[in-house]
Amino acid sequence: MRRLQSPRRTYDWGSREEIPDFLGQPVDGERVAEVWLGTHALAPSLVDGPDGPRSLLEVSGELPFMLKILAADRPLSLQVHPDAELARAGFDAEEASGTPLDAPHRVFKDPHPKPEMVLALTTFDTLVGFRPTAEILRVLGALPTSLTQKLAERLRAEPGFAGIVALVEQLVTDPPTPQEVGDVVAACADGVQRRTDVKRAYLTALEVNEHHAGDVGVVISLLLNRLTLQPGEAAYLATGIIHAHLKGMCLEVMVSSDNVLRAGLTSKHLDPQGLVRCVSGGMSRLARVEPEQFGESTDVFSPGLREFALSMTQVSPAEPAGTPLPDQGRRIIVCTGGEVELVNEHDERLPLRRGSAVYADAADGTIRAHGTGEVGQAYTPTAEDRATPLTDLV
Template structure:
């Protein structure tokens, strides 16, 4: 068992204080958005050797891990986005490689050939948008507004209802040729603000538009956001986002575990490169309520298994004198999110504090946790 050297990603939506405070590092004014643990080439973890040198985690594993574990510290809403299914990711990755697009290029879309289902586990109150509202609820949202754009969209959706109609409407909204004018968008936002301030909100749709408008001005993604389910997770709750599901994370700090990919197609609410048509082509899943994952209790450990082959997440809290045994085998990453704990397996132990993590090899046996704190473990459920 070895403590991991991890990588911080400084995206513009990140908090300037949360991750530095968690890691006991000085804040430097930059946004510290994500802490990565895994073998992805854009942010691979390292393992220390006895001679003081380090090697990439993939050399210890002998291959790439099927999952990537992160901590997200969100100070501003993330982009409106979707993750591609496997076939689309494979084709897009090969196509951009053939064109000679560098992996770290700002306009690069496909960073690897993998799909990216993901799950978020809240460490603080966490809010996001996941999947389209049902058509009847979208009608309800649009009918509550007086702006010409809202009336037009409502008429379009009544003429072309259901999930396919919503996707086509989003395609028109995001199109640089067919999308609404700045004047129309400003009128839509002002209308949402008036209704929200008068107490006439509908399932927090108008509140969402008002919040996002503070960061993104006249962006057609503001209208799309009103069409999506808004969810809130309390600490210890988790939500799953399948490939092809339109979503955006709004606020909070969470652990995120996903298939080992960094493929994100964006279409607004961001300063990064956007691909509106690719996003629309990628949207595959229908309308749904919040994708909250119900945990299974395994000996006092909460197991969140959304039914994908790449990952599951186990969460355990221990107090002084208590011990928890984490489920699973195979290569595992154990991350401390609170307190001080000792993580032990067949070949040694590691003391972890918040933001510190350890890698457990496939033949290290069962993992136990002692101390006073909380850990999460990412692992492959079939291992």
């Protein structure tokens, strides 16, 4: 077992307090958005060693998964992640063009797809996937603006997934003026006042507009499902699913990738046509991940992929011999609450407090946790783990 030092990422949507508090670090005014735990080339973790810190990559080899601690104080960008084919083609094209890996306008940072799963540490709000056609028509039809009525008319003429994607393409390639967006916002405010909000659609648009006034993403938010996860609940975001996290803190586990195509709600580089090309799937492939039980105290969240799963273990003195963690391969373990001590098969011990993280591999064998707290573990699942079903939300 090796203790990890992992880089913080500061973006304008991050929280000034959540991650520093989680890590037990002083609040310095920076908006800390993410902590990356893994081997991705842009921000690899370091491991403690007798001769000082070393890159985790040197110790573990390239990991197929990455674990993040994410804290959003305002909406993230409206985005889609590419599938394997689009990721490889995009990466090869940008490599051939000589675009530096850290260039602000670079889109494909690696050749990998980026499916991901979020597990809420606090109440976590996100927009994921399209609403059904009928619901979108109810949302738009009750807003008496020229823009929303034109969008509704077009969707009636071409209903279903293809028609909704066509609306998004129209909006991101020929964005409405700030005045047109403002008119929609005013109509949403009136709808909330009159209690005619459709499944929080208007309230969401108002919340997004507070941080991104006049942005096309405010209008697109009306087309998307809003999901609220309570602490301990998880959801899977497949590639090709349009989404925008709104607020809250979570663990996020994904294929080790940083490929993101954006079309709004951000100061970062936009690639609207690329986003439209990446959108795929049915009306909504949003899915809650129902956990499977491991032992007495562990929930295993597995979306059925070969690259990653996430376990959450409650540790207490009720198991005097220690609480066993699943898996015996390469894994990243983070303490998400309380204080625990990890013990491997060689009786090596490592104390952790909230925010501490370690890397372990096959040489450690089964790890048991002692104390009182909670630990999350990202790892490569077995075929049995990958059989966990998903619950579709439409």
